[in-house]
Amino acid sequence: MLQILDATLREGEQTPGVYFDEHIKLAIAAELNKLGIDIIEAGHPLVSSEIKFAVTQIANNNFKSIVGAHARSLKQDVDLALECGVGLLGIFYCVSNSRLSGVFNKDIGAAIAQITEVIAYAKSQKPDLLVRYTPEDTVRSNFQNVLDASVAAVQAGADIISIADTTGYMIPGTKRSMYAYVKKLKDELAERDAYPKIAVHCHNDRGFALTNAIDGYRAGADIIDATILGMGERAGIVDLAQLLVTLKLDFEVANDWDLSKLNNLYHLVSQNCGIPIPMNFPITGQNAFTHCAGVHTHAAAKDPAHYQSLDPAVVGRKMDISLDHMSGIASIKWALDKLGIIAENDLLERILKKVKSIGQRGRTVGLTELEYIVEWCKKHEIEG
Numbered sequence: 001m002l003q004i005l006d007a008t009l010r011e012g013e014q015t016p017g018v019y020f021d022e023h024i025k026l027a028i029a030a031e032l033n034k035l036g037i038d039i040i041e042a043g044h045p046l047v048s049s050e051i052k053f054a055v056t057q058i059a060n061n062n063f064k065s066i067v068g069a070h071a072r073s074l075k076q077d078v079d080l081a082l083e084c085g086v087g088l089l090g091i092f093y094c095v096s097n098s099r100l101s102g103v104f105n106k107d108i109g110a111a112i113a114q115i116t117e118v119i120a121y122a123k124s125q126k127p128d129l130l131v132r133y134t135p136e137d138t139v140r141s142n143f144q145n146v147l148d149a150s151v152a153a154v155q156a157g158a159d160i161i162s163i164a165d166t167t168g169y170m171i172p173g174t175k176r177s178m179y180a181y182v183k184k185l186k187d188e189l190a191e192r193d194a195y196p197k198i199a200v201h202c203h204n205d206r207g208f209a210l211t212n213a214i215d216g217y218r219a220g221a222d223i224i225d226a227t228i229l230g231m232g233e234r235a236g237i238v239d240l241a242q243l244l245v246t247l248k249l250d251f252e253v254a255n256d257w258d259l260s261k262l263n264n265l266y267h268l269v270s271q272n273c274g275i276p277i278p279m280n281f282p283i284t285g286q287n288a289f290t291h292c293a294g295v296h297t298h299a300a301a302k303d304p305a306h307y308q309s310l311d312p313a314v315v316g317r318k319m320d321i322s323l324d325h326m327s328g329i330a331s332i333k334w335a336l337d338k339l340g341i342i343a344e345n346d347l348l349e350r351i352l353k354k355v356k357s358i359g360q361r362g363r364t365v366g367l368t369e370l371e372y373i374v375e376w377c378k379k380h381e382i383e384g
């Protein structure tokens with residue numbers, strides 16, 4: 001069964017300026033658990049004692065979600081993560097020749113020796129610990145190095161190999177295809193008798209993180225990483241809500257994710273990280289289910305499916321109609337119906353005229369304001 005790893009508390013905190021208070025970290029983890037997220041990456045305990053404390057609190061909450069921690073390929077990082085009581089440890093180490101020689105002054109053999117030693121150490125300390133090994137910048141690294149390091153990691157005890165598109169390098173339909181990469185790595189690993197779970201970690205530098213993640217799934221990936229609001233380094237990674245909705249509704253993945261929890265979770269995170277949910281963001285943006293133009297609202301008021309491919313109720317939301325310069329009589333009738341107000345045609349026209357004039361000044365009319373507009377129009381003739 002496909003699993004989703006939410007990395008909001010780890011990758012998300014690599015968004016410049018984002019830091020969640022300890023109790024908010026716990027709240028986010030608890031809500032992710034209620035939503036049914038399979039794995040929660042709770043943080044990198046080495047970064048600070050406060051993060052280590054929060055990871056420990058989250059790991060000891062008896063969540064159904066597996067709780068994981070991030071670690072460099074060093075025993076001291078492994079020890080810290082184990083002290084937190086996590087069920088999954090994510091170890092990363094680069095395998096690109098240029099970085100190994102230019103940054104670490106090592107060859108691939110020495111790198112693999114370090115990676116395998118740390119994985120074997122982690123497994124010896126806690127045999128039921130799930131270990132994920134990520135060859136950093138996987139898709140731009142020498143493929144043979146990735147393969148050799150992955151096989152060695154699996155032989156040392158790694159359960160998961162994560163394919164990291166660290167720079168958002170993959171572009172669907174080109175030679176840089178995540179679909180082809182996942183297939184190739186799985187096949188080559190199988191030829192060497194290695195059958196780890198495959199994870200994909202897709203950055204969004206070119207706007208293809210979600211598409212690449214779906215491509216990874218289609219090619220047989222077992223775990224997909226995402227964050228709330230797609231937060232993360234630079235342009236971030238895959239947006240959790242968009243990923244879950246597509247997998248559950250369109251690919252019919254039979255997981256127990258409760259999509260109705262997404263809306264509140266996004267608001268909790270947005271309020272506590274200072275990043276507004278973009279108005280036009282799919283699924284969770286304020287305008288995602290709001291119809292504006294008169295032609296649209298006329299049809300949507302009869303049947304929302306005319307202009308919606310997703311029922312907002314599935315994600316705990318409702319259809320809305322924007323009252324502004326684009327409105328028509330159908331929009332006004334729809335809104336008045338919500339208020340329980342019945343108006344004759346002449347009054348409707350005057351209300352519409354007033355709403356349009358307000359819309360031309362660059363704002364929309366809410367239901368409370370509309371009530372007063374109705375009263376106003378009953379008393380005054382509106383100049384055209």
Ligand SMILES: [Zn+2]
Pocket residue numbers: 011166201203232233237
């Ligand atoms: Zn990342």
